[in-house]
Amino acid sequence: MHRIIFLLCFIFCSSVSALDCQQIPDSDIFPGDQFWYPVNSSDYVRIPPNFNCTYVIKAPITSSQVLYGSVLLTNLLKGVNDYMIVTDSLGAKTTLKYRSDSFLNYDIFPGKQISIQVVTKSVDMYSQFLIQVSYSKVKVGSTVQMKTGGALNYVNLATLKGFDPVLQNSITVQGNEPISMSLATSRYMYPTLYLYHSYIIDGDFYNQTSVHRLIDFEQSAPFVSLNNRVTLVTFQTDAYYATAAVLNPVSEANNFEYLTSQASVDGELDKVAFNPYLKPEACQVLAVDSKQIIMNSLNFDEEITSSCVAQVVTGPPNNSSQLLLDLTTARGLMPYTFNLKYFSVIAKGCSFSFTVKSPEQ
Template sequence: MKTLLWFLVFVGVSNALDCTQIPAGGIVPRHNATIPAGAKEPVLIPPNFNCLYNIKVPAMVYARVVLENGLNGNNDQITVTNEQNAKTFINSRSGKYATFYVFPNTLTSFLVSTKSVNMHSSFRMVVDYYSLNNATVTYLDNPDMQYSRLYTLQAEIGWSPRTIVAKERMSISIAYSGWTPYDNLYNFFLIEGDLENPLAIYRMTQFLYQNYISKGNKVTVLGLDNTFSRSSIVFVPLSQAQQYDSYTAASGYMNLNQVDIDATVGEKKKKIVTMISMRDYVMIWKMEKTSNPDCVLKAITSPPTSESKVLLDFSVETQFPTNITRPSFCIIAENCAASIQFIVL
């Protein structure tokens, strides 16, 4: 009798795990689906199982996939491959839950595989579908600077994507908060072009510590998860950035952060750091600089032009801490190196 019961259970599980995909009619915003279909809890995986589940979404729709991990065998594994062919491996040592976001008009695959020994592994995927708002459009002049605080791009909490249209290519940088490990930019994206006609898709983690130079004059940025990022993304015309040896960005969040800027090297001996605050308030805590007689080290209004207002001249100001009460500004350095400690409040 026990043998018969086990046979019936095994047949039921095998039938549930027959690689059935979510049908096109089931991909509906504000609805969800499960894999296996109709599963209310993780389902046992038979030995020697090998199935590729594809989660695909159309344009202007994205998916959140919560993977419930019940793998037990050392060799049982779920391989997740995203839109950029990057792989994540889930096994018995991974957490019980893992969340993945599927970008609009792309596919993420989940390869579920077990070996010959039955370790009573199990899994379930819950897939929620959401529609994107239409993107807002901002035009970038020259000279100019535009920025977005990343939390204002997050679709899951109701914000809209943002499309930046320039007169030329752009230099794009991340003003990272340094609030690790909580400020994780993995589910923030930059698209060459717009959502209707994307030419390329990048995750912002790919250019966290170096500028991204756009291929054309239009990019779109958005986030898919609901984490509250304290970082920002900054856009300037490429020809404006090319007037300096480097044109980067920085930010922070309730913590002591530091900018190191060395304009004693490079062809032009001039560098720019765009500072972005969260609450229009930056405290300059401490500053150290080299004593070059021709050193220029100032905080000025952005974008940097001959008409920029000087907010703080570091060659004159010696009393620290001191405050700059602006949402954004630039630190310009010429012919000297400096380390500036600051707190963004």
């Protein structure tokens, strides 16, 4: 009987004490590879007391390929004082406890790494965990030159998709000066998951000045690059329509307090409001999936004076723009149909709002 108990204890204690801090060997980092932490076991692993290990998982870039890593972390912590600290590939830190989510997904952005620190205290609470890592080769898209004059520069994000047999993961846009990027999305159907797994690089994969999630710029101030090129990237496998990244030379954007963008969505009414203070404001309205924009309503918050500028102009707002409609005299014309893919609205010296939609396809 004592021999059986000893044998069971030996097997159990060996399985727990076998847990170490082994990292993924470089030889196991290649497209299509899957790796499980710890000890490459696909079963949940018991964590012994007084365990403290930081697993560092990287997605390297070489001259021949750009790698992306996907991490599935299973959190089965039981101890009140046990925890994990996850530092994602953009540097954001999250502390996980026994009441945190059990299954969490993380991107490892190409050229970066993620770290997961696993800590248990002296009391054995039978905590468990598992880290699954999958590697894929990024389909790096083409580099396009920004257009000038009256053409609006934008990327329909439905043309980018994660690991699709046809579509690319990325596109790089090259300008002659730093670039301002604003998102044109629906104000009601936020593509949260898509934008969370989509990114903008200030630069490109091989020269990353900074990397940001697109979700950070949803209904927010535009992103402004330091370089003359930016790269839009997604690892989301589900495409989302009626969403675009609109790009302007920074000198064009600097003419306004805010130069933003708004998608005109099929069958949906979206509102844009202006309240310019010192400098004029402008919004670029883009029918992402249509070729027609209907301005459905127009409302001024105050009496219109001679200092009020409220204009719809062609293209992005620059020296090539032409007047389409003076909104100070257009309230009786609503709804007004523009047979255009995009236009800009400029506001100065007065507060007003309007709604837009595109016809259902």
